[in-house]
Amino acid sequence: MALKEYKPGTTFPGVMARTIQESSQAWPSPLRARKGTPNVLFIVLDDTGYGQLGCYGSPINTPNIDRLAQNGLLYTNMHTTALCSPTRSCILTGRNHHSNAMACITEGSTGFPGYNGNIPFQNGFLSEILLQHGYNTYAVGKWHLTPTEQISAAGPYERWPLGRGFERYYGFLGGDTHQYYPDLVYDNHQVEPPKTPEEGYHLTEDLVDKTIAFIADSKQLAPEKPFFTYFCTGAMHAPHHVPKEWADKYKGQFDDGWDAYREKVFARQKELGVVPENAVLSPRDPDVQAWDSLGEDERKLYARMMEVFAGFLEHTDHHIGRLINFLEQIGELDNTLIMLISDNGASSEGGPTGSVNENKFFNNMPDDLQQNLAAIDEIGSPKYFNHYPWGWTFAGNTPFRRWKRETYRGGVSDAFVVHYPKGIKAKGEIRTQYAHAIDMVPTVLDVLGITSPDSVRGLTQSPIEGISLASSFDDSDAENLHKTQYFEMFAHRSIYHDGWRAVCPFPGPSFTEAGAFFGMLDLTEEKLRELDAKHWELYNLADDPTETNNIAESNRGKLIEMIALWYAEAGKYNVLPIDSRGTLRFAEERPQLTENRETYVYYPDTQVIPPNVAVNVLNRPHSITAKVEIPEGGAEGVLLSHGGNTGGYSLFIKNKKLCHVHNYARAAEYFVESTEEVPEGQCELRFEFENTGKPDVKNGKGAPGKAQLYINDKLVGDTEYPATLPLNIAMGEGLTVGRDPGSPVTERYQPPFGFTGKILTVTIDVSGDLIEDKEAELRVVMARQ
Template sequence: MSLKEYKPGRPFPGTIGRTWEQSSPAWPSPLRSKPGAPNVLFIILDDTGFGHLGCYGSPIRTPNLDRLARGGLLYNNMHTTALCSPTRSCVLTGRNHHSNGMGTITETSLGYPGYNGTIPFENGLLSEMLMEAGYNTYAVGKWHLTPAEQTSAAGPYSRWPLGRGFERFYGFLGGDTNQYYPDLIHDNHAIRAPATPEEGYHLTPDLVDKAIDCIADTKQVAPDKPFFLYFATGAMHAPHHVPKEWADRYQGAFDDGWDAYRQRVFQKQLEMGVLPEGTRLSRHDPDVQEWDSLPPEEQRLYARMMEVFAGFLEHTDHHIGRLLKFLEETGELDNTLIMVLSDNGASAEGGPHGSVNELKFFNNTPESLEQNLAALDDLGGPKHFNHYPWGWAWAGDTPFRRWKREVYRGGTTDPFLVHWPKGIQAKGEVRMQYAHAIDMVPTVLDCLGLEPLDEIRGVTQSPIEGISFRHTFNDANAQSRHHTQYFEMFSTRAIYHDGWRAVCPFPGPSFKEAGQGFGEATLDEDRLRELDANGWELYRVSEDASETKNVAKENRGKLIEMIALWYAEAGRYQVLPLASPTLAVFALERPQLTRDRKRYVYRPRTSPTPENAAVHVLNRPHTITAEVDLRDGAEGVLLCHGGLTGGYTFFVQDGKLHYVYNFVGEQEFHIESAVDVPEGRSELKFEFEPTGKPDLKAGRGAPGLGRLYIDGDLVAQSDISATMPLILSLGEGLTCGRDESSSVSQRYAAPFEFTGTLYQVTVDVSGEHVRDAKAEQNAALAKQ
C-alpha cells in the first residue's frame, strides 16, 4: 500500500478505528522543495570597488570570479546603498534600507523608523522565504544586521541569523573583525578560532571550510534538497590581512601610484566593454594627493599598502574558488544560481595617509611616517590592523567619483556577477540594465517560481520593493524595469529615474571644496533649503555614466522634477528626518538591555563581552578585583580587554600579580607585585587613579597611578603616563579568565587561561566618564 500524506493543518485523510488493525494511517507531508529547484548562493564582498576585480579591468588577479563572469553575466549598472548594513539588509529582504530601519549601520542608529537599526519582522528575509520552500539555509561570514546592543550573550537572539530564517551560522556579528583573531560566533554562541596565525589560521579559508561542510552535511543525507548559502567574507574590509607571500606577488605593481592605476583600469574597462561607449574618466578628486607630489618614502609605504590589499583580494578569490570547485565536483555548480556583489564602493576610511593601527586613528593618536615605514615588512600580518589611504579607494572605484559612504556612483555602483548554467544560456556577456540590491530577492523568487509569502511565522509581510531582472538573463537588449531609485547616506542624496541622475552631496562634492570633513557639518533647516536651491547636480547617466558633466543649469525643469521625485520617494520609504553625521547625532543615548551601573561582575568560562556592552574604564578611576584560589603555582589571565593593538590585562604569572596597559600597540606599562601571590584564597586588586586630565586632541587619555593589592596590602604601584582617550579596542572585547584573541601583552601568549580557581572579577567605576562623540562616531563607522 502506498504511503498516504497530507498537508499539515489539513484534515486527517486516513481512518481511525478502535484498533490499529481497523485503521489506515496518513502522515503530515515533509516540507519539500520543487523537483529540480536550484541552489542559491550569494557571495557578498566587502568594500570592493567597481575597478577592483580582474573581470572589471583591474590588474588584481581574480581568476575564480572572472570564471563566473565568463560563464555567466557581468552587470555594469548594479547599485547599492553606499554602506554596509544598509546594503546587506536590501540584499536579504528585497526592501529599501530605510524601509528596513537601516538608514545607517546598527552602531549609529537613531530613534526614527528609517534609522533604528532593527529590521522589522514584516520585512522577511530570503532565508525565511526559502526555508518555507523546503531549502536548507546557511549564513557564513559577516552579519552586521543585529542591533549593536543585542550582540552580547544576553541576546535577545531573535535578530541573530538563526532568528531570521538561517538554520546554521558561522561567522561574526559585527562590521569587521581581525582576520587572524576573529570574534567568531557558531550558531548562537561565541567560540574561539580553531587555530592560531602561527598555525596558519586565517578567517577566509575557515569560512570556506565551514560553508563546504554545511553543504556536504545536507547533500550526503538529502542530495535533492536545495540550499541557500549567504556567504559574506570579512574581505575586503580593513584590516587588510593576508599572508606575506600573497602580498609579495604584487611587489612593484603599484609603484606608479593611484593616478596611473586609474588610467590603466579605465582603458582596460573600455577595451573589455565593461563600460558603455563614450564613458569618460571622472576628474582627479580634490581630496586625493597627486601621486607625483609625494616624497619617495610615502610612495613606498602607500604602494606596499596597495600590494597588501591586492594580495588580500587574490587570496579571497582563491578560497572562493575552493567553494566553487566543491560545487563543481559534487555536480551542483550548474544548477546553483550564484550572485556576487560588493556591499558598497571602496573604503576611504584609512584617511588620506592610511594606517597601520586604526586604533590610533580613532584615538586621535598621531601615526608618524617613521613608525609606519618601520611596519612595512609586517603589513598584512597579525601585528597590525592596517588600511590603505583613500587615494587607493578613489582608484578602486574607477571610473567613478568618490567612494563608500557617499552617493556619487563611486559609492553606489558595484561589481555584480550572475552565474547559473542551467538557467542562463548567455555566457560571458555584459548587461547594462539598471538594477539595485533590492532586486536580488525578487529575481531569485522569479527564478525559483515562488511568490512572496503573505505571512511568515504569523507576521503579515510588507510588499517587496525590488523588481526582478530575470528577463535580462538571456536578452541583452531587454528594457530596464527598475525605473526609479532614491539614495540617501549621511544626508548625501541622489535620485535615479530613467537615465537621469540627480545628486546632492553633503557637505560638498569633496571635503576640500566644502571646507569641512566628514562629520564636521551640520544640516539644519536653513542649510537644507540652501542645498535644495543650489546644491543639486544633474547628470544624464545614460550618456555620461561616470557623472563628469553637470547639466543642471541647462535642464532646470528636469532638475526640479528630480528633486520633487526624491522627496516623494523619501516620504514613501521613511527616509526623513535627514541626520547629518555630527557629534550630537552620534552621541545619542540608545536603548540598552540594562541601565548603566557602577559595578560590573564577570565570571570565567563566559562568552566575550563585546566592546559596546563592556564596562568603560577610560579616563575614570576604577578598580578591578579578582576573587581567586591559587594552588600549585596556578597562573593566567584574570581579566583583559582588547588585543595587540591596545587594551589592558590583569594576570598572575610566575607567582606574581601583574597589570599591563597596552597603549595603542606602542608601549606597555607594566606593574608587577613585589611579593608572591599566596597559596589559597585571596583577593587580588588593581586600582587606577587619574592624576591628570585627558588631552583628546593630542590623542592622550588621562594619565594615572596604577596600584596592585593582595588581600588589601599595597604590593606595587607605578605611573601609567599614556592611556587611550577614546576607544579601548576595535572588536576584541572583554574576557574573564583568559585572553580570547590576540595577546594584549607580549609577556604571555594567548589564551593564557587561568589555571587556578577564579570565582569572579568585579570592576567598580566612579567619576565622570569622558566621552568624545567624534571618536565614537569614527569607531562605529570602522565597523561598516
C-alpha cells in the same frame, strides 16, 4: 503499497477505526521543494571597489570570479547603499535600508524608525521565505545585522542568523574581525578557531571549509533538497590580512602608483565594455595626493599596502574557487543561481596615509607615517590591523568619484555577477540595466516561481520594494524596470530617476573643498536649507556616467524636480531625520538588556563578552577588583582582558607582580607594575583609574588619569596615563576573564596567557568610588611644594 500523504492542516484522508486492522494510515507530507528547483548562493564581498575585480578591468588576479562572469552575466549598473549593514539588509529583504531601520551600521543606530538597527520582522528575510519552500538555509561569514547590544550570550537571539530563518551559521556577528584571530560564532554560541596562525589558520579558508561542509552534510542525505547559502567573506574589509607569499606575488606591480592604476584600469574597462565608450575618467580627487608628489618612503609603503590588498583579494578568490569547484564536483553548479556582489565601494578608512591599526580611525586618532613605515615588512601579518591609504581607495573605484560612506557612484556602484547555466542561456555577456541590492530578493523569487508571502511566521509582510532583474537575463535590451532609487548615508544624499542622477554631497564634494572631515560638520536646519538651495549637483548619466559634468545650473527645473523626488522618497522610506554625525554616533546611548549599573561582576570560564555589551570604562573613573586564590609557588596569567592588539587594557600577573597595561591603539602603551609580589592564598587584587583631565574626543584623546594598583587594599603601584582610548576599545575583540584569547592586548605576554591560579570573581566598578590613600595623597602634595 505507497504511503498516503496529505498537506498538514488539511483533513486526514486515512481511516481511523476502532482497531489497526480496520484502519488505514496517512502521513502529513514533508515540506519538499519542487523537483529540479535550483540552489541559491549569494557571495557578498566587503569593501570591494568597482575597479578591483579582474572582470571589471583590474590587474588583480580573480580567475574564479572571472569564471562566473565568463559563464554568466556581468552587470555594470548595480548599486548599493554605500555601507555594509545597510546594504546587507537590502540583499536579504528586498527592502530599502531605512525601511529596514538600518540607515547606518548597527553600531551607529539612533532612536528613529529608519535608524534603530532592529530590522522589522515584517520585512522577511529570503531565508525565512525559502524555508517555507523546502530549502536548507545557511549563513556563513560576516553578519552585522543584529543590534550590537543583542549579540552577547544573554541574547535575545531572535535577530541572530538562526532567528532570521537560517538553519546553520558559522561566522562573526560584528562588522569586521581579525582574519587570524576571529571572533567566531557557531550557530548560537562562541567557538575558538580550529587552528592558530602559526598552524596556518586564516578566516577565509575556514569559512569556505564550513560552507562546503554544510552543503555536503545535506546533499549526501537529501540530494534533491535545494539550499540557500548566504556566504559573506570578511574580505576585502580591513584588516587586509594574507600570508606573505600571496602579497609577494604582486611585488613591484603598483610602484607606479594610484594615478597610473586608474589610467590602466580605465583603459581596460573600455576594452571590456564595462564602461561606455563616451565615459571619461573622473579627475583625481582633491583629497588624494598626486603619486609623483610623494616621498620615496611613502611610495614604498603605499605600494606595499596595495600589494597586500591585491594578495588578499587573490587569496579570497582562490577560496571562492574552492567552493565553486565543490559545487561542480557534486553536480550542482549548473543548477545553482549564484549572485556575487560587493556591499559598497572601496573603503577610505585608512585615511590619506593608510594605517596599520584601523582602530585609530574609530577613535579619531591621526595615523603616523613613521609607525606605519616601521611595520612595512609585517603588513598583512597577525601583528597588524592594516588598511591602505585612500589614494588606493579612489583608484579601486575607477572610473567613479569618491568612495564608501558617500553616495557618489564610487560609493554606491558595485560589482554584480550572476551565474546560472541551467536557467540563463546567455554566457559572458554584459548587462547595463539599472539595479540595486533590493532587486536581488525579487529576482530570486521570480526565478523560482515563488510569490512573495503575505505572512512569515504569522506576521503580515510589508511590500518588497525591489524589482526583479530576471527579464534581463536573456535579453540585453530588456527595459530598465528600476526607475527610481534614493540614497542617503551620513547626510550624503543622491537620487537616481530614469537616467538622471542628482547628488548633494556632505560635508562637500571632498573634505578639502568642504574644509571639514567626515562626521565633523553638524547638519543644522539652516545648513540643510543652504545645501538644498545651492549644493545639489545634476548629472545626465547617458552622457556622463562618471559624474564629471555638473549641469545643475543649466537644468534648474530638472534639478528641482529631482530634489522634490528625493524628499518624497525620504518620507516614504523613513529617511528622516538626516544625521550627519560620523564616529560620534558610536557613543550614542542605547537601550540595554538591563538598566544602567555601576557594578559589573564577571566570572571565569565564560564566553567572550562583545565590546558593545561589556562595561564601558572609557573616560570615567573605574576600578577592577579580582578576588583570587594564589597557589603555593605563585601564579601568573591574565585576570581580565578587554580588547586586542588594536587597543584595549589588561590586568594580569607576571613574574609574581600585578600589572596593568593600556594599549592606546598601538600609538603608545601605558603600563604600571606592582612594587611587591602577589602573595599566596586568597587575596584581592585591584586596579584603579582616576581621571585627572577631560577627554578630547574629536582629537582622539581619551581622559588622562592616575593609574594605581592595590594588593589587599594596599597601594603597591601608581603612575600617570597621559591619554586613553576615547571612543572604541578594539576592533571587535571583547572582554574576557582568566585569559586573553585572540590577538593579545600587549606583547608583554603570549596569548592566551591563561591564569594558573583560581579566579572567583572580577568586579568592575564605574561609580567613581575609589580607595582613599591619605598618605599617598600627602606625598603627592609635598612633592609639588
